Amino acid sequence: MTSGASSETLRIFYDGDCPLCRAEIGHYRTCDGADRLAFVDVGHSQPAPTLAPGLTHAAALRRFHVRTADGRLVSGAEAFAHLWMNLPGWRWLGRLIGLRILGFRPVLAIAEAAYRLSLPLRPRLARWVSRRDARQRR
Template structure:
């Protein structure tokens, strides 16, 4: 991989941070050109922090991807995760995994984010 992959994630979300930290450790160990940006860098992506907090975003090959496509791009940039990028692209799994992330996981994590913001 010659081009950089950038990941924009919600660093205030414990679940998101845990998962992204695992990817970051693996990327560092493997010497992969993957950069991890936090919500306060959303404006550099042309997003508000609120937009960025709604789902994962990945910049790759000059495009900003969101949701499951962002995960698939990240996984495809990491040798040990490429199998998951391929599997979630299969015609039967793709709509299922996209639906689970888009309509279940992302909204739940975003609502938890809003609750944390109200308390903080």
């Protein structure tokens, strides 16, 4: 992980058909620094986007992925850390997750475990966000 924001584009792959993912990415798009990022909707309703080497459409739908400015593909908590490092208001969280102690990144390990535990809950959370959005539109 880089120690600061990159002037090159970070490509963020997300499932635009998921209400939860859409809401979260919608928030990040409003943050300072988001104009330097490329958000790629890989949802089923979109025409198949051109994905980076090493990333299948199925994998992009299952987990959050980021292609770094240097071409590395990362997913899960590490992908969020890269995203946050590129958004000034969130940089502190990206740094916390990337913190190395004796060559180990314990916060990243905990964040990744939490991310993996949240994946089975994603459909329920997405339904909750969808119902909440429907109520707000009324």
